[in-house]
Amino acid sequence: MxxxxxxxxxxxxxxxxxxxxxVAGHDLEAVKRRLERSAKPRPGAEEIRxxxxxxxxxxxxxxxxxxxxxxxxxxxxxxxxxxxxxxxxEIADAARxxxxxxxxxxxxxxxxxxxxxxxAKKLKGHAEMGEDFDLVFLRHQNYWNGARDxxxxxxxxxxxxxxxxRLVITSYFDKEHALALEAIQKLGGELIRTExxxxxxxxxxxxxxxxxxxxxxxxxx
Numbered sequence: 001m002x003x004x005x006x007x008x009x010x011x012x013x014x015x016x017x018x019x020x021x022x023v024a025g026h027d028l029e030a031v032k033r034r035l036e037r038s039a040k041p042r043p044g045a046e047e048i049r050x051x052x053x054x055x056x057x058x059x060x061x062x063x064x065x066x067x068x069x070x071x072x073x074x075x076x077x078x079x080x081x082x083x084x085x086x087x088x089x090e091i092a093d094a095a096r097x098x099x100x101x102x103x104x105x106x107x108x109x110x111x112x113x114x115x116x117x118x119x120a121k122k123l124k125g126h127a128e129m130g131e132d133f134d135l136v137f138l139r140h141q142n143y144w145n146g147a148r149d150x151x152x153x154x155x156x157x158x159x160x161x162x163x164x165x166r167l168v169i170t171s172y173f174d175k176e177h178a179l180a181l182e183a184i185q186k187l188g189g190e191l192i193r194t195e196x197x198x199x200x201x202x203x204x205x206x207x208x209x210x211x212x213x214x215x216x217x218x219x220x221x
Contacts, residue, residue, distance in 0.1 A: 055083035132162035
């Protein structure tokens with residue numbers, strides 16, 4: 001990877017971190033209450049759990065771990081991230097980069113990462129990952145590339161969200177984001193907030209940019 005591309009990716013992650021904080025803003029207290037029930041900042045306590053679907057090489061892994069810990073209000077809280085993607089090579093790259101990182105990192109709490117090769121439309125077939133995630137994340141959902149397939153992915157993503165957990169998606173395009181919002185709400189997701197990223201990095205394709213939109217959902221009661 002060239003230095004230019006690496007630098008661009010790092011800046012994208014900084015912008016993503018800011019957007020996650022922004023989109024969770026007015027929902028913060030509800031999320032904190034959920035995380036306070038699911039994790040305590042002491043050794044051996046139950047971990048905050050994150051699922052990153054279609055994660056690729058999961059370059060956002062540490063951003064997501066830090067994000068849920070910040071929501072908890074306790075950087076020392078333990079976080080476990082599970083990433084899944086159908087592309088074995090990218091999963092192998094993620095495992096090489098993050099798979100052995102555990103325990104304390106600087107002043108942040110314990111971080112554990114696991115990566116699975118698998119079809120996001122068949123999450124039910126991966127019983128080992130469990131249920132009831134505090135955060136389920138889909139970066140750059142691709143609804144235009146097979147609406148029915150993505151509706152299956154959204155449906156199973158919602159099934160993995162705990163009763164008070166949250167589903168977060170990002171999108172490359174305006175129209176695709178609108179279609180994804182509609183689909184997820186029809187499947188039982190309640191839209192809490194959606195935000196346009198004013199700092200988004202434009203890509204070559206007209207109207208396409210990195211994390212152009214970010215939205216957060218919960219399950220409908």
